[in-house]
Amino acid sequence: MGMNEEERVYTVGEVNRLADGLLQGIVLWVEGEVSNLRPYPNYTFFSLSDEDASLSCIIFREALAGMAGELREGMSLLARGRLGVYVRRGQFRLNVLEARESGEGRLRREFLLLMRKLAAEGLFDEALKRPLPAYPHTVGLITSLEGAAVRDVVINLTRRFPGTRLLIRGVRVQGDEAVGDIVAAIDLFNRAQAAEVLILARGGGSLEDLKPFNSEEVARAIRASSIPVVTGVGHEPDITLSDLAADFRASTPTGAAEAVVPSREEVLNLLGQRELALASGLRRGLHRMESRMGSILAKRLFSDPAMLVNQAAQRLADAEESLVSVEHACLERRERVVEAAALSLARFQREYRGLPSMLDGAARKLSASFKAWLRWKESEPEFRARELKAAVAEALSRGDGRLRLAASRLEALSPLAVLSRGYAIVTREGETRPLTDSAAVGVGDGLDIRLHRGRIRGEVKEVETWEENGGNTTG
Amino acid sequence: MTFKEMMERLERITATLEKEDLELEEGLRLFEEGVSLIREARQRLSEASSRVEKLIGSLEEGLDTEGFELEDQG
Numbered sequence: 165m166g167m168n169e170e171e172r173v174y175t176v177g178e179v180n181r182l183a184d185g186l187l188q189g190i191v192l193w194v195e196g197e198v199s200n201l202r203p204y205p206n207y208t209f210f211s212l213s214d215e216d217a218s219l220s221c222i223i224f225r226e227a228l229a230g231m232a233g234e235l236r237e238g239m240s241l242l243a244r245g246r247l248g249v250y251v252r253r254g255q256f257r258l259n260v261l262e263a264r265e266s267g268e269g270r271l272r273r274e275f276l277l278l279m280r281k282l283a284a285e286g287l288f289d290e291a292l293k294r295p296l297p298a299y300p301h302t303v304g305l306i307t308s309l310e311g312a313a314v315r316d317v318v319i320n321l322t323r324r325f326p327g328t329r330l331l332i333r334g335v336r337v338q339g340d341e342a343v344g345d346i347v348a349a350i351d352l353f354n355r356a357q358a359a360e361v362l363i364l365a366r367g368g369g370s371l372e373d374l375k376p377f378n379s380e381e382v383a384r385a386i387r388a389s390s391i392p393v394v395t396g397v398g399h400e401p402d403i404t405l406s407d408l409a410a411d412f413r414a415s416t417p418t419g420a421a422e423a424v425v426p427s428r429e430e431v432l433n434l435l436g437q438r439e440l441a442l443a444s445g446l447r448r449g450l451h452r453m454e455s456r457m458g459s460i461l462a463k464r465l466f467s468d469p470a471m472l473v474n475q476a477a478q479r480l481a482d483a484e485e486s487l488v489s490v491e492h493a494c495l496e497r498r499e500r501v502v503e504a505a506a507l508s509l510a511r512f513q514r515e516y517r518g519l520p521s522m523l524d525g526a527a528r529k530l531s532a533s534f535k536a537w538l539r540w541k542e543s544e545p546e547f548r549a550r551e552l553k554a555a556v557a558e559a560l561s562r563g564d565g566r567l568r569l570a571a572s573r574l575e576a577l578s579p580l581a582v583l584s585r586g587y588a589i590v591t592r593e594g595e596t597r598p599l600t601d602s603a604a605v606g607v608g609d610g611l612d613i614r615l616h617r618g619r620i621r622g623e624v625k626e627v628e629t630w631e632e633n634g635g636n637t638t639g
Numbered sequence: 640m641t642f643k644e645m646m647e648r649l650e651r652i653t654a655t656l657e658k659e660d661l662e663l664e665e666g667l668r669l670f671e672e673g674v675s676l677i678r679e680a681r682q683r684l685s686e687a688s689s690r691v692e693k694l695i696g697s698l699e700e701g702l703d704t705e706g707f708e709l710e711d712q713g
Contacts, residue, residue, distance in 0.1 A: 297643070298643055298647075299642045299646060301641055304694075310710075314709075315709055318691055318707075321689070322689035322691065325689075326688055327683060327687030327688070328690075329689070329692070330690070330691045331693075331694045331704065332692065332693050332694065333693075333694045334693065352694070352702075355698055356698060431646075431680070431684060432681070432684065435649075435677050435681060438653050438677060439673075439674070441656065442652070442656060442670050442677075444657075445653065445655075445656025445666065446666050446667065446670040448656075449656075449662075449667075
């Protein structure tokens with residue numbers, strides 16, 4: 165160091181007094197095991213030690229007289245004292261001002277030893293911890309039938325998630341019988357497979373009170389349980405070996421109840437989210453359908469069939485509208501509207517089963533007829549036109565009327581209905597497939613945009629793609 | 640169907656509707672199923688009451704349950 169080095173030479177006494185002076189004013193509590201007791205009339209010398217250190221102590225007659233019980237070799241002592249140096253011998257020691265026997269000292273040491281042993285065996289490994297079941301039907305509770313713990317769990321669990329069955333096995337939670345009771349209860353639930361998740365609970369207490377929960381037997385029984393175990397023992401900062409062995413540790417019985425069941429509100433929220441997701445998922449499907457129809461109708465070869473299908477255009481709009489009301493209902497949580505919408509959509513589904521293939525067939529047939537008609541018309545306009553009209557009329561009413569039906573349904577799904585509400589069909593220049601993904605075009609590509617009335621040609625200036633997770637990138 | 644099974648089925652339905660390119664008909668079918676699952680789940684949440692019981696006896700001599708009531712503690 166050197167920075168405090170002085171030129172003068174100290175006497176031994178001065179050094180010891182200097183050290184004593186530096187320690188002056190340090191008063192603290194220390195816990196250790198008493199050994200090397202040497203009583204004198206006015207004071208007693210002894211040592212306090214733990215696993216790896218020893219501290220010389222002196223206690224004067226007055227302080228000793230104030231102590232409940234007497235000093236014994238090997239006892240656990242909790243002592244408050246002032247640090248100092250005994251100048252004549254240069255001995256560092258604690259001048260004990262008050263002291264009391266500490267029952268916790270040994271227990272705590274045993275606890276630490278056992279904890280190290282079980283940890284070394286891997287009993288507390290994170291990898292062994294199992295997830296708790298999401299919506300347990302039956303929850304097992306191991307605790308005393310009296311007291312705050314059982315009350316806290318029962319009240320919180322039933323309030324939080326109605327419908328849960330709580331099966332309580334009453335056990336002693338302190339005293340000599342407690343370990344056996346708890347181990348047997350864990351074993352019973354396992355052999356009977358009587359619950360999907362177990363709660364082991366008791367109120368807080370001293371280290372002595374928590375002894376059963378710090379026992380090797382209980383810790384091992386928890387780890388051996390095939391049913392996941394949640395502990396709710398005492399209050400912070402008490403931690404027991406049971407907590408360490410458990411699949412989930414809550415710091416109180418109430419916390420354990422909260423850990424095993426979701427709250428009703430959380431679940432209702434989740435249901436609301438799912439409802440919205442359902443509606444938007446279906447909406448997307450419907451739009452895909454519209455695009456597909458759009459590409460068929462974009463060929464628009466006929467004026468007559470297009471007219472034919474006009475009256476049914478509203479039907480698609482109706483289906484769309486019911487979807488809008490579904491989303492609306494979801495937001496407002498009005499189940500009735502949702503159900504009505506579902507019913508009307510179900511009708512829609514039944515009516516339109518197998519429609520896509522019929523539409524394709526119809527479009528193909530009509531297209532073929534039209535091409536034939538064009539050829540005829542070129543060769544002999546007047547006469548052929550009349551002939552064709554008759555042919556088309558016949559074609560439309562032929563057989564069981566399926567063609568006419570298909571044609572009218574074609575219009576039912578017409579994108580025109582959608583276009584009139586502001587939607588547009590966008591295709592790449594020269595192509596007929598509607599664009600559904602911005603990733604399919606590049607900057608500078610020509611676009612053909614079809615509106616309700618008229619068409620626009622444009623050019624891609626910027627492409628923004630939407631990722632799966634909803635984020636977007638611009639390129 | 641347990642509540643858990645209902646919630647899991649619902650999760651699968653929404654994931655399918657959101658991610659996969661479904662035919663409209665299949666989409667409608669899933670939508671309907673999802674809506675009825677949600678209705679059922681809400682109903683259970685509003686109607687269900689919890690059962691609290693004591694587990695008594697032993698496997699050897701026969702297990703049984705009996706109702707458990709919290710004692711009023713002032």
